[in-house]
Amino acid sequence: MSRVRRTTLAGGAVGWLFAAPALTAIAVFFFLPVAASILLSFTDFDVYAVASRSNLRVVGLGNYTRLADDALFRTAVRNTLYFVVVGAPLSIAVSFGAALLLHAPLTRWKPAFRAALFLPVVTTLVAVAVVWRYVFHPRSGLLNALLALLGVGPVDWLGDPRVAMPAIVLMTIWKNFGFNMVILAAGLLSIPERLYEAARVDGAGVAARFLHVTLPALRPTLVFVTVMTLIGDLQLFAEPYVMTQGGPAHATLSVVLLMYLEGFRWWNMGYAAAIAVALFLAMLVPSLVARAVGTRPEVA
Template sequence: MTRQERTAWTFTAPVLAIIAFVLILPTLLALALSVTDYSVYALADWANLRFIGLGNFTTLLTTPLFWRALGNTALFSVVGVPMAIGASLLAALLLNDATVRWKPLWRVALFAPYVTSVVATATVWQFLLNTRYGLLNYGLSLVGIGPVDWLGDPRASIPAILIFVTWKIFGYNMIVFTAALSAVPQDLMEAARLDGASRLGRFRHVTLPAIGPTLLLAAVMSVAGFLQLFAEPYVMTQGGPAQSTVTVLYFMFDEGFKWWNLGQASAVALILFVLILAVTLVQARIGRRYEWL
């Protein structure tokens, strides 16, 4: 090794060690536990630990709540990702307009929810969505609409959480899109305008291709975030009503830390990892198709 290579490894070795300890080692341990019946009994005595192969996975395939959690997670992702990205892109486009005043103030205000504690904001939203004294139901009463049990009705709980999550996370993508929009070549925009392209046409043929890589990045991050949705339903609905907001990560948490079926919880974690990896690879393939990678 050359002197430069030794110096590089010297500086990167601590970081690589931390990554290995925090990320790689727990992943390997979860993989090992997923093929065992590791539970609270094994915690008390390692002699109770047994190798069961794919037993945890076959049990999950016959567990209705797991499929319910998987369906809820898919619904949150399919509906929530377009909502979050659409809201972020719309806000970025509005803030990119030269006629908008107080842009820094708007950016800070819209980005603030993202850096605020999930537990704190979810608790505030619980009060806003309260059936009897919530601000949202008060607004509906002013237009003659009766109170809605946002967190107690299975038909309303998922939209309520989707709206909250979109409001909570869209500020990050908004900042990313704002930076991408500032890098769009203005000479192309001006040429398109002189050729008679409408505002929608300029967005479709100039802006959208230019921010394509950023759009792909936002999609990958948003999908991974929605597939790992946990804190919001945990704080706001505890998985209810009628298990309508139980997600895969929520199911994994219950299996591991409520029922102490740590082997089965590790199997759920492995399934979720494979699911996120598969979706990310599909998104990467789409990005290469449209020359965004």
């Protein structure tokens, strides 16, 4: 009895001691700044406040009403939404196609193909963005050289505001599609073979089996992949930072890039905090929609 008691009592203290270092780090360096960020977004913290806190004023929702009128912010939102709405479906389609090819029973050398297709995922985003800056070069770039073989004239990928964002979408698909490909391939692998056999017995062809077996069975995985991709894409930053600095003519200015510029270049910290809060709210939308539609993403 006394022994059991001792263990439970000690267990309580030990549990706290084990969890405390991580919880302290997270509380001090994550929760505290997050809470402060929301408060900061109600102030006019700027370069003068950096010098002396006496220049700090509470402006209520002032930063948020300013956001609504800010042409630059609206451009950033439009660009980011373009990136998300055009980029995410294309990216998932490429991942899905690649996963189906990898999964096909006829396919040989699967590990080699998978490793090659997955390789860009592990690379450093900044480094490959630097590489793609040259790949997109209108005269000496690889992309235009390949397109010339197909008879497509030279495109000024990063210099023309109409194609700069599509170029960034293209680069991002190349960088990321392997990630979803691996998740979708694992999903395909977990579909029981007997479902396909039953469909075959019922006379279902390849297309019918895809529509009535593969797609429904893969629905939770597809929802998970979609939610994660949308959330990730909303945070677009390094690609435009490295390849275009948000140009030409603000065509690739993203929300996070604007937050970085406002906060860390121009020291409009209060205003930048409002941008960060707005971004956070936007990032909640995909998970909430998925939940409303009735399919919870597999992992939080």
